[in-house]
Each structure stands twice: as C-alpha cells, then as structure tokens.
Amino acid sequence: MIDLTVIWASIIGFAIIAYVVMDGFDLGIGILFPFFKVGKDRDTAMNSIAPVWDGNETWLVMGVGGLLAAFPLAYAIILPALYAPMIAMLLGLVFRGVAFEFRWRDPAHRELWDRAFTLGSFIATFAQGIALGALLQGITIEGRSYAGGWWEWLSPFSILTGFGLVVGYALLGACWLNWKTEGALQRQAVTYAGRLGISLLLMIGLISLATLTLEAQYYLRWLSYPGVLATAIVPIATIAVTFLFYRSLRQTKDAQPFFWALALFGLCLIGLGISIWPNVIPARVTIWEAAAPHRSQVFMLIGASIMVPIIVAYTAWSYWVFRGKVGHDGYH
Template identity: 65%
Template sequence: MDLTVIWAFIIAFAVFAYVVMDGFDLGIGILFPAFKVGQGRNRAMNSIAPVWDGNETWLVLGGGGLFAAFPLAYAVILPATYPLIIAMLLGLVFRGVAFEYRWRDPAHRKFWDAAFTGGSLVAALSQGMVLGALLQGIEVEGRAYAGSWWDWLTPYTLLTGVGTVAGYALLGATWLMWKLEGEAQARARKLAFRAALATMALMGAVSLYNLALNPGYAAKWLTAPEVYYAAPVPVLTGVVALLLLRAIGKENHSKPFWLALALFGMGMAGLGVTIWPNVVPPDVTIWDAAAPHRSQVFMLVGVAITMPLIIGYTAWAYWVFRGKVGDEGYH
C-alpha cells in the first residue's frame, strides 16, 4: 500500500467535505441581501444555525492534514497565498461574529447582516483564488517558495474566485429550497437557477482556460491514452448539470441540493485529473512533498479513529435537524 496516495485521498476528501458543507453556509451569506429583512433572512439563518460551526471542522482537518502529511506543500502554498489566507480567515471571523451578534444586538442588525454577507463573500472569493493560484503554478526553488507577494493576483485566479462564489451561491440556494417553504422557497428557487447557470458557465470557462494555461494540463485532457480516462468527467458533468436544472424547476426538497453536490464532486474529479500526481503544480509531486513513512503510519492511526467520529456526529446533527424551518426554528 502506498501511504502517500492514501494520504492524498484523505486530504482531498477533507477539502471536498469542507467545500460542500461550509460552501452552502457561505452561499447563504452571499445570497443574504436577496431575502427580505425579517422572516426571510431569519429563516435562512436558522436553517444553518445548528450546523454551521461544525462544518468548519473539515477546514481544520484539511489544513492540519496538509501540514502533517505533506509539509513541503504546506511550506510552499502558504507563503504563496498569505494575503488570500489572511483575507479568508478574517472573512470567516467576521461571518462568525455577525452570526452570533445578529440575534443579540438587534439595534445594529443591518450592520451585522452586512458583516455576514461581506465575510461570506470575502471567504468564498479567497478560497477560489487560492485554488486558482495553485492551479496556475507556484514557483519553487530548492524547497522554498521563490515567487513574489503578488503572484496570486492574475485574471485566472479572479476567474476561479468568481466561479467559487457562484458555486457556493448555488449550494446555498439549493439548501434553502430544501429547508424553506412559501415565498422564501420560491425566491431561493429563482436564485438557484441563476446561480446554476453562472456556475456551469464559469466551470466551462475555467476548464478551457486550463488547456491554455499549462501544456501538461492540455496533454492530460486531449491526448491518448490519458483522454480515455479523462473523457467520462466532462460527459458526466454535463449530465449532472442538465439533471440539476430540471430538478430546480420541479423539486421542493433535497434533490437539487444533492445534484449541486454532485456537480461539485465532478469538478473535484476534474481537478484531480488535471493536477495528478502534483500537489504543487507544476513540479512538486505528492511523493516529493510527503512526510516520512513512519510519520504517515502514526498519523493514519489517529485519522482512522477520529474521522469516523467526525463523520458520525456530523451525520447525527444533520439527521436531527432534517426538517423544514419555520419562524421558531426547525419543525
């Protein structure tokens, strides 16, 4: 068994779990101004009140796992994206504070609503731009970052950032379609349709940009025999996209949300095809960046114990709060 590959999939799973679970939280913040002050916003926020902070567990696992299992990658990626990481953390802090104080300080609720939206938007945009900075390649000399403070700021990273904002808005809107009723649900449906179209367009734009960005990426998608393994990803993505648009128009419950998650899953699969086996494109592979074998074994024992517990209590929380949201919370 190649422990380095196992750890690569563990980190990828943690990142995906964070993106899809905290993604709809951030998406609701991004869409918050589109809902009426009062009942609409209160219900939207109540829908994530029991789970929003637990969702961020996966960010800790993904970041901590990267530091422990791939220390070289951690040491290169963070200096290359420090401004974005700082902006993301500040956005998450503002969002969290606004979430709590919105209920406790009604006299300044407009300010806290703006902080909730602004923090969500900054965090989502920063996460997308970090992904773009990684995909466009990071300059490494020896075993250290060799680029400048502003290498992360390019048209490509702005495109991936906007795409992530649209994708999170899609997750948030489909979540609200599932959890709300009446006028607020109808509003969420309209937002979901628009966000779905924007997400699909931006996914396509990023995919085409990738082909021109790096010859290695183009080779994986356009030359044999790699293309035979990669071809199912865009085909399945198209199928999921069509099913999602159809479900948004007809369903009032969870189906659009699960299809939105599937769309993100296909995006993650495409990302894996594009950069594998690199962890820091264009030249640092997962084996170059991996921790020593004994360290990987030691950490794997801990993950084998803690990850099922995290999955278990997360699933239990979602099961307990599985109904619709009314004025007084879940019912």
C-alpha cells in the same frame, strides 16, 4: 504494499470535499443574504444553518492541519505563496462568525451585522477561489522553497476562479434553502438556483478552457489521444447532471437539486484531480516528494483512523437531529 502517502492524500482530499460540501452551502447563504427580505426570511435562512455552520468548518481545520502534518514540504511552499488570500479567508470567516452570533444579541445594530455576515461570507469564498486559481496557475519554486513575489497569486485566472467559487457556493446555498424552507423564501431560492445553475455552467466552461493554457501537463492530460476518450466523460457527465438538476427544479423537488448541485462540484473536483494528480503542487512537487517520513505517517494515521470516524459520526448525527424544514417560527 500499502502506500501511506496515497492514503494521506486521500484523507486530505476527503477533508477538502467534505468542507466544500458542508461549508459551501452556508457560505452561499451568506452571499445571497442581502437579497432576502429583512425580517422573517433572513431569520429563517440563518436558522436553517444555525445548528451546523460552525461544525462544518472542522473539515477545513483537518485539511490544512493534515497538509502540514503529512506533506510538510508542500505546506512550507504553499503557505508563503498564498499568505494574502489565506489571511483574507480567515478574516472573512472571523467576521462572519462574529456577525452570526451578534445579529441575535445586538438587534439594534442588526443591519450592520447582516452586512458583516455577507461581506465575511463573500471574502472567505472569493479568497478560497483565488487560492485555488493561484495553485493551478503555478507557484515559483527554487530548490525546496517558494521563490515568487508577494502578488504572484493575483492574476486574471485566479480572479476568475474566485468569482467561479462565489457562484458555485451561492448555488449550493440556494439549493439548501429550497430543501430546508417553505413558502415565499423557498420559491425565491428556486428562482436563484435556476439562474445560478446557468452561471456556474458558464464559469466551469471558462475556467476549464483557461486551465488548458496554463501548463502543458493540463493540455496533455485532457486532450491527448487516447486519454481524451476517458477524460471526455467528465464534460459529458456535467451536461447530463445539469439536465437532471434543472429537471428536479421544474418538478419542484426539495432535496434533489441540492444533491445534483453537489454532483456538479464533484465532477469539478474529479476534473481537478485529472489535471494535477499525483502532484500536490501542480507541475512542481509530487505527493511523494512532499511527504513526511514513513514513521510520522504511521503515527498520524493511527490518530486519524480514530478521529475521522468520530467527526463523521457526530456530523451525521447533527444533520439527522436537525433534519426537515425550518418554519417561520425558526424551528425544524
């Protein structure tokens, strides 16, 4: 028998992965933006994401909308628990989007818009990381409602995950620029990618160790025997991918470092899945407890089966059309 709840969990998981992959690198470019030389370097970095940055956020809308439609109980609990970081994320994305457009149309205040672009990118990323950390550390629930306080999301662990995501997105941004640019800007991107790769590995280690102390479920999933024989594959694969990442940087490859960096993110998401599956709210609510009625899932799946391939197709087409490097003239 087909389990529609698992299918919908997979669809939402796919949307989240697609968002991290596609919006992560352009948020990362915003985070790194102050370190690029004013003028052509900043313009080139901006032009490398200009054709795709707004479309990348489609997956965020789909992920959040899918959570509301397919798992309404989870949405009703998570949103009140994370109002503050979610509002901060949305404001950051708004500031970032406005700055992206106005820096070209208002050159007299370009420095102001550049700062807004960086600040919006940092706030949006940091808020996403805090939300993830707050979800992992646990949400207070009574019955079917959120019962925690306004500041429950704020903790040393959630701040750590916030900075961890900032480092990760910055790494993706540096690798993207290595792939899409040339000359001095590309060399600068390679330097930053090398430094950020080590920083991300340290962050992954710290967050992983801290996560084990949050819930007994996490500890048992990762370290109990014989399950540890399977879960040990993830840290071993992380070390192997890190080696391949740095080898591709040393060999001055263009695209490979970006995809190896994505592989690191993929391993982190696999680790997240090992920790929380099959819960939609870790150690609190399973996907089946939070799921919408069967008929609602069937109805929404019909729409998703039409729209998701269309979104994938136009996204792939836009990346194909704007393939290749961006020159200092701003063209691909």
